[in-house]
Every structure is written in structure tokens, then in C-alpha cells.
Amino acid sequence: MTYQSPIALRLLVPLLCLALLPLIASAHVGHMDMADEPALGASAAFDANGRLWLATVRDGHVLLRHSEDLGRSFSQPVQVNPVAETIYASGENRPKVATGPAGQIDVQWTEQPTPGWTGYIRFARSTDGGRHFSAPITVNHDPAKVTRGFDSLAIAGNGDVVVAWIDGRDAAQAKSAGKPYAGFAFYYTWSTDGGETFAPERKLVDHSCECCRTALARQPDGKVAAFFRGVYEGNIRDHAFAVLHTDGQANHPERATFSNWRVAACPDQGPGLAIGAHGVRHAVWFEASHGPAIWYGQLDPGHAPRHALKLGGAGASHADVAVAGKTVWVAWNQVSAKGYSLILRVSHDGGAHFGEARTIASSKLAVGSPQLLERADAAYVAWNTADGFRLIAIKER
């Protein structure tokens, strides 16, 4: 090996890039700093009065806006966290917003306290219609700067706030002890005092997947249940379901999908969950055991899902599900070379059969994950695109 002088190398490396990759010569975004470009991670929720709330992230702040006219116009944004933080806001990590029966607006997000895979789960509440927020608090009691994120937020039937996330503390401890540990772990906590304090977090189960969003939904009994990707023996990336007990009862997480997809990878596609009035657990998930596929099914923990239906294959991603009475909606992104389509299928018999897939919106620019929302038994899709946020009403045929 002949060592070159640093000056020669500085000249050679750009030459190398040019020779190897003609692509760099094309005029796209160049070298300008685009760090202030807002990420697409956003969440929306309706309150009891039908007002739409939207949480986005910009310049280190979670911003909350509301709309009185189904997303056509929005209020000026309110900064939820007055002091800027590094906030996860892309891909499957996004800020969350939930509304409570007394009109409270709960917002939750993941801060990156130090560079690398670190996270603190943060929370703030407004009790004056979104005008002001409580000082943000960190809900995880463990202060270790380890991986946390892919969090989710739900309000239990009794008004408790439930927050769940993927946590790397056990993996970090195992690593420092020189022991193997697959994936991360699923932790959750809850607040019984309106979000002022949260209980010490409880580990539901070891060996969750590392980088897929978690899903929470409220059961008819008011308890909150979770559906998330795990890592099973042999690096199988199937999903688990569990009721998240907040009363000291033992938890019983059970495997709930059985695709047997084995991969040492980050799928970056977490599942969705909606629970009907009779307790039917409508779920959507991604796996790639035989090529990429997103699925609908009704969870029967410990057994394969019922009424399993492959929704999409190549280019289909990031599905969500909602239920009201016998109507079940599933929506997902379908990408092609030309751009993105938002696809919908509807069932009127509780998920036993679904109508044809139809395109309800499209975008030539990048899009975030769709989120199905309900308002007075009608459904909408919240879709954040690089062109701006859209609320798409689902019109029944």
C-alpha cells in the first residue's frame, strides 16, 4: 500500500465519487443545509367536540394546532415544549396527541438527550383548550441514556394516561455483562393524576423489536392493550399482544402473529390495532417472509389471527385500522415510481369481508404514515405529506 498525502486524498475522493456515482452530479438539493425542513412524523386526534388536533415537530418544538373545519384551516401553532429539544419526528417515531373526556389535550414525544440511540419519553398536558401546556416531564424514571422510543399514548376508560415504548436498558446491561440479548424490551407506565406524575415504568416483556412503532388501543372494559413486534427465538419478527395492567395484576403477553419472518433487521414498520365494542381486536401488520406484505387480521393471542387478509404486497406499507360498530376501515400507503397513493378498504360485517381497494388520495411528494380517525362514527384519514397536512374524509359508496 502506498500512502498518499492528505492533500492528494482531498482531491482524489471527490474524483472517486464522480467516477463511481454519476448521480451526484445531478442538481437536486446540493449541499445546502436542510436541517430546518420539517419531518413528516405527525399525529392527529379529534376531541369530544369534533375539533381536530394536530401535533407536528419543527426546530426542536412539538407544535400543536387545531382545526374547527375538518382540516381546511388551522389555528396558529402553540409550542408544547418551550425549551427546544432534539425530538424524534421521522419514520415510525412521531409525536402523539390524545384528547380526554374532560377536554384535556395530552401530548407525548421522544427527546434525544444525547447523540446516538438515546431517548427520553416526554409528556405535557393542556387543560385550557390547548392554549397552554404543563411543563414537560420525562415519564421514564430510569435516567440511563439508552435507546427509548417508538412510543405510544392512550387514555384508559378511567381517564388514566398510558404510555408505552421500546427500551434498550436491558440490552445495554446485557451487553456490558457480555451476555447476548435479542432486541430491546417493551416498557409502559401510567398516570392516575392527570399526567402530573407517572408510575415507575413496568417491563411488559423482554425482546421486542428495536425500531417499529408500538400500537395501543382501549378495550371495552376500559383497559389499554398493546400490539407490537417482538423478536422470537431464531430472530423471528412476529408480533405480541397484551393487556397493560395498571393495578398490579400479572401481565400475559402472547405471540399473536405467526409469519415466522426471520431477519436480523429493522423492519421500521410497526403494527396498528383497533378494538371493537365487543372486544374483537382488529389488527394490521407488516412482514416479509415471502416478500413484503401487509396484513389485516383479528387477533386471537396464542393462535394465528382470524380472518387474515393480505392487503398489499410490493410497495404497500404503514397500514392503520379503525372500527366503529360493524364497520372496519383499513388504510395504507401504496408507492409506485410516480409517487404515493392512499388506499382504503372497508368492511361492513365486522372484518369478515372487505370491499375493493380504492385510492382516496395521492401525492407526488413524500408522505408520512396514514392515521385513521373517527368522529361521530364517520372515519377520516390524517395524512401528512411534504406538501402539507391533509385530512381525507372517507365517503361511503
Place this chain on the structure above:
Amino acid sequence: MRRLLTILLLTVAATAFAGASAIEPLGPGDVAALLKPPARGERIIMLWSLDCVYCEPNMQALAKLQHAHPRHIQLVTVATDSIAQRTRIAARLDAAGMQGYPACAYTELSPARINFLIDPNWGGELPRTIVIRTDGSRTALSGELTDKQLAQITP
């Protein structure tokens, strides 16, 4: 001659260049060039992201493979994160010792479209390793490569 020089330069750059990684934009219109068969040997495209915990060991394993076969392997890393995050991407590549390998990041805020253009039969799971040979044949593998898989893609 120029191509030979290029490959030689790659060797030098991969093994001796100590500066920060330069991240170039990869847009939909650039995918065809990225996937063009190399004139000799094979091009290994290593797709990764900031969120991916399996990606750094995978790129380091591929760098080691490239180092062992400098005349026959071109290694390119492609972050599926938006190039808006170029500072974080460069810092991660530097920390992984990947200085000097050509590095790109997506121009779009969500990766699905460029993922689809690169490989429609890929769900976006990372790492994704794509090997392209002179005859245009490709091998695409998801996940951290096993020793057996590394042996399979060795030229």
C-alpha cells in the same frame, strides 16, 4: 485506464482517508446510475438508516470484505434517511470508520418511493445489501449478513 485508476483510488480512499464523510444526495432520478452494472467486479450497495441497530456491524463487515478485495468490490453506503440529516449521517459513518467510502442519502423525507425504485420487492427493512455484477445480475439480502452470506457475495 481511468476506471482502473478509480478503483485504485477507492482502495486508497477506503483505507487511508481520515476526513469526515461527504454525503451526496440520491434522488429518484439517480437510481438508474446507482444500479448500473459495474465495469468489473461487483458493486455492493449497503442501505442503512440512523434508526437501524444492525446496520453498522453490517457496513463494517462489508468494508472488511471490500478491503480484502479492493480491485473487485466497489462499496457504496446509502442512508435512507433524508439528506436533511446529513450531519448526523456523516457523524455516524465516521464513528463506524466508514470514511472514504462513497456515501449517499435520500433526497425525500420518507424513503418508500426511492426504496421501491431501487428494489420493488423490498419492504424497507434495514440493512439491505444489494450486490450488482458486471452481467447485470443482482443479489439482494435483508438483515445483518451472516458469514455464509458474506462468503456467497465474495467475488
